[in-house]
Amino acid sequence: MNRLLLLATGGTIAGCAADSATSNYYTAGVLGGDALLAAVPQLQDLATISVEQIANVDSADLLFAHWRALVGRIRDAFAADPELAGVVITHGTNTLEETAWLLQLLIDDPRPVVLVGAMRPATALSADGPLNLLHAVQVALSHEARGHGVLVVMDGQVHAAQRVTKLATQGVGAFASPDSGPLGWVDDVGIHLTSVSGPRQVPFAYFDLPEQWPEVPIVYGCVDPEPLLLSTCLTSRVAGLVFTGTGAGQLSVGECRVLEAWAGPRPLMLRANRCGSGPVHRHAEDERLGLLPAGSLNPQKARVLLLLAVLAGWDRNQLDALITASP
Structure with a gap:
């Protein structure tokens, strides 16, 4: 039998409500990973699955310590067991995309790491968690998934960590990959994935x-933004800053003036956009203001990249080179 590691962190997939007709009001992170596994007996025919509980929280309450534990455990598992087929992580959907992107930047192994969640609690009449988990395990065991990096499996679709995002508060089809679409899908016939194009x-x-992690806030663009927010970030000596700019990542005149007037050291700063899709390109004023375009990364993923860049001691040129090289 293939061997697989399941790391449980909580979320809606492990959530419980007062009755089976309730799908909006529930407590996330109630059931343990063993209970999730037991709810899908078909998994016993696919692999020998070891379950470990990393956390059992709503993913809105996920901490950097949980990220550190996940990265360490996945690295150790792959290093200790060459025959381990892959890793599946059950996760709350609110921050699932951020964890997936973090792992994509840190885990260097061709074996699949697959994140999966649910939009309805485990107690719901039409709970989507069991089928999502079955699909995630199937993808993690498949040869087709090798080399793709970290994947997200939701509602029968397979998404790349860099592109996927949660676009809706309800409905089982809440996840999508704007601009690129999913990498493939999983159904009764098997796993359907695009070929790996290269390393x-x-x-x-x-x-x-x-x-200890650095302070990297996100400043959200809007009509007549309050300059005090940006000034406070700069005077507080934050290590990094992500702008959720309007349109194609645009800052307001007021925000630009705050940056122009700031005489102290500038943190690493990325411009993302609030539109939900579309890239942020380089602008003539970026270098003068100390900014970098975030490319195709949404604000929350830009923050993940910026956190790691700051921790690794990268400078503006190193960060720029990575973003420029990313598809």
């Missing part, structure tokens, strides 16, 4: 995450 970048493959 992938794992820029922080040998970086060990510390216990």
Whole structure:
């Protein structure tokens, strides 16, 4: 039998409500990973699955310490067992895409790491967690998934960590990959994935995450933004800053003036956009203001990249080179 490691972190997939007709009001992270596995007896025919509980929380309450534990456990598992087929992580959907992107930047192994969640609690009449988990295990065991890096499996679709995002608060089809679409899908026939085009970048493959993480806030663009927010970030000496700019990542005149007036050291700063899709391209004023375009990364994923860049001691040129090289 193939061997697989399941790391449980909580979320809606492990959530419980007062009755089976309730799908909006529930407590996330109630059931353990063993209970999730037991709810899908078909998994016993696919692989020998070891279950470990990393956390049991709503993913809105996920901490950097949980990320550190996940990265360490996955690295150790792959190093200790060459025959381990892959890793599946059950996760809350609210921050699932951020964890997936973090692991994509840190885990250097061709074997699949697959994140999966649910939009309805385990107690719901039409709970989507069991089928999502079955699909995730099937993908993690498949030869087709090798080399793709970290994947997200939801509602029968297989998404790449860099592109996937949660676009809706309800409904089982809440996840999508804007601009690119999913990598493939899984159904009764099997796993349908595009071929791996070449070796992938794992820029922080040998970086060990510390216990202390830097401050990297996200500033959201809007009509007549309050300059005090940006000024406070700069005077607080934050290590990095992500702008969720309007349109194609645009800052307001007021925000630009705050940056122009700031005489102290500038943190690493990325411009993303609030639109939900579309890239942020380089602008003539970026270098003068100390900014870098985030490319196709949404604000929350730009923050993940910026966190790792700051921790690794990267400068603006190193970060720019990585973003420019990313598809």
